[in-house]
Amino acid sequence: MLSGTDKNNGQNIEMIQRHSFPPSCSKMVTAKAWALKKHFDGLPKASDLELITTELPNLKDGQLLLESVFLSVDPYMRPYSQRDMKEGDIMVGTQVARIVESKNPAFTAGTFVVARGGWRTHFISDGKDLLLLPSGWPESLPKSVALGTVGMPGLTAYFGLLEICKIKPGETVLVNAAAGAVGSVVGQIAKIGGCKVVGSTGSDDKVAYLKSIGFDEAFNYKTVASLDEALRKASPDGYDCFFDNVGGEFSSVAIHQMKMFGRIVVCGAVSQYNNTVPQKGTFVQFPIVFKQLRMEGFIVTNWYNRQEEALKALLKWVVEGKLKFHEHITEGFENMPMAFIGLFKGENLGKAIVKV
Ligand SMILES: NC(=O)C1=CN([C@@H]2O[C@H](COP(=O)(O)OP(=O)(O)OC[C@H]3O[C@@H](n4cnc5c(N)ncnc54)[C@H](OP(=O)(O)O)[C@@H]3O)[C@@H](O)[C@H]2O)C=CC1
Numbered sequence: 397m398l399s400g401t402d403k404n405n406g407q408n409i410e411m412i413q414r415h416s417f418p419p420s421c422s423k424m425v426t427a428k429a430w431a432l433k434k435h436f437d438g439l440p441k442a443s444d445l446e447l448i449t450t451e452l453p454n455l456k457d458g459q460l461l462l463e464s465v466f467l468s469v470d471p472y473m474r475p476y477s478q479r480d481m482k483e484g485d486i487m488v489g490t491q492v493a494r495i496v497e498s499k500n501p502a503f504t505a506g507t508f509v510v511a512r513g514g515w516r517t518h519f520i521s522d523g524k525d526l527l528l529l530p531s532g533w534p535e536s537l538p539k540s541v542a543l544g545t546v547g548m549p550g551l552t553a554y555f556g557l558l559e560i561c562k563i564k565p566g567e568t569v570l571v572n573a574a575a576g577a578v579g580s581v582v583g584q585i586a587k588i589g590g591c592k593v594v595g596s597t598g599s600d601d602k603v604a605y606l607k608s609i610g611f612d613e614a615f616n617y618k619t620v621a622s623l624d625e626a627l628r629k630a631s632p633d634g635y636d637c638f639f640d641n642v643g644g645e646f647s648s649v650a651i652h653q654m655k656m657f658g659r660i661v662v663c664g665a666v667s668q669y670n671n672t673v674p675q676k677g678t679f680v681q682f683p684i685v686f687k688q689l690r691m692e693g694f695i696v697t698n699w700y701n702r703q704e705e706a707l708k709a710l711l712k713w714v715v716e717g718k719l720k721f722h723e724h725i726t727e728g729f730e731n732m733p734m735a736f737i738g739l740f741k742g743e744n745l746g747k748a749i750v751k752v
């Protein structure tokens with residue numbers, strides 16, 4: 397195993413070289429990848445991850461060699477790393493990748509696909525988990541949008557709002573982390589659906605952005621004197637649908653402002669992912685019973701059997717200008733840890749993307 401250090405942006409990145417094949421192989425591609433060196437304890441640290449290089453073997457029949465062009469960093473990676481990964485594993489994740497070489501008749505070199513290759517610059521696939529970009533993808537639309545508004549986060553907003561919340565015109569929708577990849581799509585689809593939309597987010601710039609994309613009300617949860625008052629001021633009659641991305645204290649307050657027969661979509665709990673000790677919240681049974689609420693969690697992959705129709709709808713809204721997107725792009729594969737950690741500091745406005 398060869399190792400060295402490579403300074404980058406002041407970070408010491410330990411480069412570990414692992415030869416998975418004898419150096420004698422010719423034509424091998426050197427891939428970089430981010431491995432989970434140490435399980436996260438609280439907020440992830442760059443030193444919890446290590447940059448490794450591996451030599452990829454030559455392709456077998458049916459295989460494809462892909463190179464990542466854009467990579468996604470998402471909050472789910474934090475809880476999933478704890479649940480699904482062991483130390484040394486390559487971080488899970490998705491990317492828009494270009495097919496460099498194909499020994500698979502279903503795919504031609506040069507094609508761009510959405511893949512689940514993890515945090516890697518290059519990887520080999522058998523083609524089973526590759527998704528072509530939706531047909532009719534405009535040349536002018538950045539392919540990275542397939543990781544955000546017209547990708548998994550957009551699908552999350554689409555199915556969460558239309559199938560779990562089942563919004564109706566004239567209703568009032570509340571969404572937190574509203575300027576993020578999922579939240580910004582939730583608010584805009586709700587507007588398209590004829591709802592009043594209230595969003596909370598963590599900076600004044602993001603509040604201004606929310607208003608620019610059509611939110612009726614938006615506030616900075618970090619600076620309001622009282623969350624309870626801010627929610628009441630934004631919608632004195634309360635909320636029909638609460639699309640919860642954040643969990644924690646926000647949810648404990650918001651539930652008491654739901655209207656009768658309101659619906660709460662539990663999409664995520666990003667405020668809780670870095671807890672070293674599980675937080676104890678309020679009991680929710682009282683408002684659930686006396687307001688006759690429905691509270692339902694979901695994982696977007698459960699709806700992937702319908703992703704084609706949803707992606708088509710999302711792309712159409714983007715092309716028509718009804719669905720605006722914003723990307724927070726970090727340049728450089730070596731900066732993936734920083735981009736990921738930035739999610740938990742609210743550094744991103746819109747979808748966080750790493751451009752290789
Ligand atoms: N159920 C599912 O299938 C899916 C669920 N999700 C969930 O949706 C949520 C949003 O994900 P996504 O849109 O990708 O991420 P975002 O693009 O919204 O980025 C995360 C945002 O969360 C906010 N945030 C971070 N830490 C905290 C905190 N401690 N308290 C309050 N807000 C915080 C920040 O925005 P701010 O400025 O507002 O603080 C930050 O920008 C997450 O909970 C994620 O797990 C996402 C995809 C699929």
Ligand SMILES: O=C(O)CCC[C@H](O)\C=C/C=C/C=C/C(=O)C/C=C\CCCCCO
Nearest residue numbers: 472475488489490512548663664665668697
């Ligand atoms: O290769 C993989 O499997 C990763 C690909 C994931 C894929 O892009 C799609 C789905 C992502 C789902 C995200 C879900 C969430 O963000 C919700 C996450 C966790 C909720 C746990 C809450 C724990 C609170 O303590």
